Amino acid sequence: AFDAVGSIIVIAMFICPPAAARLMTNRLERQILWSIAFGAGSAVAGYVLAGYGPLWLGSSNAVSAAGMIATVSGLVLALACLYAPARSRMTAPGS
Template sequence: MTNRLEIQVLWSVVFATLSATIGYVLAGYGPLWLGSENAVSAAGMIAAVSGIILGLTCLFAPRPPRRAPGRLILLFTLHGTSRQREKPR
């Protein structure tokens, strides 16, 4: 979502608060809204809501710019040449 640490921490707090609030409400009242008298685990519902938020974030987050393939090939080439110079034990 961002490259700045302060903004990322703020987003984390917002998502954690939303997960806890929505998960707790759905755990307590969700089954009642669907006609069941039993509640479900609050921790499980909070984890499920966190997973849904994570999935939505992955789907709709801005994509980072692609790196030039030449730079990646150069990195692997340099890594390979340093490995070739090592002597076997």
């Protein structure tokens, strides 16, 4: 189980923050800053939710921090896909 969760978090953190950043802006410098912010925010929020989320919901069951970080990172990408300002300006090559 550890190897599976380890690979999931690596894939999620390599793909989701940069993809969400790409949807936020078309400038490379800002994409890098957005990607750093999304990655750090996902890591902190996922770790906090893994540690305290079950307690807030009245449960004492442990939640995988790596799995929660990957989930939060995926949610950030999903929100960027829905609401990012740069997504409507992108056009297909050759259009």
